[in-house]
Amino acid sequence: xxxxxxxxxxxxxxxxxxxxxxxxxxxxxxxxxxxxxxxxxxxxxxxxxxxxxxxxxxxxxxxxxxxxxxxxxxxxxxxxxxxxxxxxxxxxxxxxxxxxxxxxxxxxxxxxxxxxxxxxxxxxxxxxxxxxxxxxxxxxxxxxxxxxxxxxxxxxxxxxxxxxxxxxxxxxxxxxxxxxxxxxxxxxxxxxxxxxxxxxxxxxxxxxxxxxxxxxxxxxxxxxxxxxxxxxxxxxxxxxxxxxxxxxxxxxxxxxxxxxxxxxxxxxxxxxxxxxxxxxxxxxxxxxxxxxxxxxxxxxxxxxxxxxxxxxxxxxxxxxxxxxxxxxxxxxxxxxxxxxxxxxxxxxxxxxxxxxxxxxxxxxxxxxxxxxxxxxxxxxxxxxxxxxxxxxxxxxxxxxxxxxxxxxxxxxxxxxxxxxxxxxxxxxxxxxx
Amino acid sequence: xxxxxxxxxxxxxxxxxxxxxxxxxxxxxxxxxxxxxxxxxxxxxxxxxxxxxxxxxxxxxxxxxxxxxxxxxxxxxxxxxxxxxxxxx
Numbered sequence: 001x002x003x004x005x006x007x008x009x010x011x012x013x014x015x016x017x018x019x020x021x022x023x024x025x026x027x028x029x030x031x032x033x034x035x036x037x038x039x040x041x042x043x044x045x046x047x048x049x050x051x052x053x054x055x056x057x058x059x060x061x062x063x064x065x066x067x068x069x070x071x072x073x074x075x076x077x078x079x080x081x082x083x084x085x086x087x088x089x090x091x092x093x094x095x096x097x098x099x100x101x102x103x104x105x106x107x108x109x110x111x112x113x114x115x116x117x118x119x120x121x122x123x124x125x126x127x128x129x130x131x132x133x134x135x136x137x138x139x140x141x142x143x144x145x146x147x148x149x150x151x152x153x154x155x156x157x158x159x160x161x162x163x164x165x166x167x168x169x170x171x172x173x174x175x176x177x178x179x180x181x182x183x184x185x186x187x188x189x190x191x192x193x194x195x196x197x198x199x200x201x202x203x204x205x206x207x208x209x210x211x212x213x214x215x216x217x218x219x220x221x222x223x224x225x226x227x228x229x230x231x232x233x234x235x236x237x238x239x240x241x242x243x244x245x246x247x248x249x250x251x252x253x254x255x256x257x258x259x260x261x262x263x264x265x266x267x268x269x270x271x272x273x274x275x276x277x278x279x280x281x282x283x284x285x286x287x288x289x290x291x292x293x294x295x296x297x298x299x300x301x302x303x304x305x306x307x308x309x310x311x312x313x314x315x316x317x318x319x320x321x322x323x324x325x326x327x328x329x330x331x332x333x334x335x336x337x338x339x340x341x342x343x344x345x346x347x348x349x350x351x352x353x354x355x356x357x358x359x360x361x362x363x364x365x366x367x368x369x370x371x372x373x374x375x376x377x378x379x380x381x382x383x384x385x386x387x388x389x390x391x392x393x394x395x396x397x398x399x400x401x402x403x404x405x406x407x408x409x410x411x412x413x414x415x416x417x418x419x420x421x422x423x424x425x426x427x428x429x430x431x432x433x
Numbered sequence: 434x435x436x437x438x439x440x441x442x443x444x445x446x447x448x449x450x451x452x453x454x455x456x457x458x459x460x461x462x463x464x465x466x467x468x469x470x471x472x473x474x475x476x477x478x479x480x481x482x483x484x485x486x487x488x489x490x491x492x493x494x495x496x497x498x499x500x501x502x503x504x505x506x507x508x509x510x511x512x513x514x515x516x517x518x519x520x521x522x
Binding site for chain 1: 456457459460461462463465466467469473474475476477478503505506507
């Protein structure tokens with residue numbers, strides 16, 4: 001049985017960054033990555049039209065060469081799935097029967113695209129976009145389809161609608177919500193996005209749902225709940241993420257939608273950590289337990305988890321590392337149809353418990369910066385403590401980093417509201433106050 | 434302009450030039466997360482060096498290299514003092 005000081009389950013950005021960080025600080029400790037993929041690639045590139053349309057060579061998707069693993073003495077166990085965890089003996093069994101022993105274990109297994117919960121959703125032409133094999137399948141289907149539907153109103157659908165339009169397909173976007181990105185965006189911002197989609201040739205069907213999938217082996221169309229029939233040879237499904245946690249259930253690791261952890265990314269079982277899309281962690285920025293699925297979050301969590309694995313190791317290996325909380329202000333950006341869109345922090349405008357015993361609940365308020373009419377619009381969300389907790393950005397990503405800093409530093413909005421709402425005011429000047 | 438160049442003159446550094454391929458950059462901002470003193474996003478959602486390029490000298494070589502390595506589209510290129518590309522290799 002092979003024994004590793006540090007064992008990563010998952011070879012995506014979280015697991016790979018963790019292994020890299022561990023090697024930087026512990027030159028000799030044995031490290032292995034178990035992955036169901038051939039090696040680390042750029043998952044984020046999969047949804048970019050330039051990649052799909054061949055403007056970026058396919059090989060650019062690989063972010064680590066085979067020699068990188070060798071040079072860094074990281075054993076990469078590819079095309080393998082972890083199927084059994086034994087926390088008492090500190091072992092992980094793989095689908096090929098191999099058993100690995102660990103001293104410190106990182107669970108960074110990510111997630112899979114949520115399946116379309118309809119009869120017949122296994123027909124050819126129904127595509128997801130989560131891993132390389134799904135991307136390849138989608139590329140093949142885009143070549144032959146004339147009409148496509150996109151299901152869902154999020155980042156994947158937005159970027160894929162553009163890709164399919166650029167490929168010359170007739171595209172219909174079907175969403176349950178009353179407007180795009182509801183409820184994370186407001187109606188004003190959503191209208192900017194919907195206008196861009198419509199002008200880009202996408203037909204939008206709001207508050208709509210598919211009730212039936214037509215076709216034998218291959219999708220030929222769908223029927224909506226209102227009876228409308230739409231012909232399509234391709235359906236792109238972007239309705240979220242699910243994590244496969246079945247293999248962990250017997251071992252007492254606390255799970256919910258993801259693997260539960262504290263702010264140090266430690267699970268409830270000693271020497272087992274989690275990071276990336278699968279981690280449902282205590283997020284100090286929002287003061288609640290959340291699961292965040294984005295590239296930068298996974299990358300930075302990989303680092304934090306590795307740091308904390310080192311900190312709990314022997315003195316010579318820990319190299320002076322002390323335990324650190326994960327508290328980066330999370331954000332995500334995307335580009336499409338001439339718009340760039342970003343969200344950071346907590347963008348849910350909601351009621352919050354008031355500190356005034358008699359006041360009950362207090363609504364978050366929104367400071368608007370720019371306007372939809374001007375084509376550049378930011379909503380800054382302020383909580384009942386007068387602190388910025390999140391923001392949404394359309395065509396104004398230059399303000400993303402200053403606002404993230406203001407969120408991080410618990411900046412008090414009082415007396416700065418007019419500056420925040422003035423699109424010509426440089427927000428960086430507030431960072432020095 | 435598809436490629437934006439920044440000269441680096443940090444004392445003791447082996448890196449003499451930073452280049453951002455704006456066609457490749459998708460604004461994922463992983464570079465900003467790794468080295469916020471070096472990188473920020475502009476209003477076109479592309480990575481640029483902070484302080485109108487002066488931030489090119491802000492980070493040490495290891496941090497600058499990590500920020501380039503973190504890019505999911507390999508849009509950041511680093512060159513040594515002799516002009517030889519050191520990342521991506």
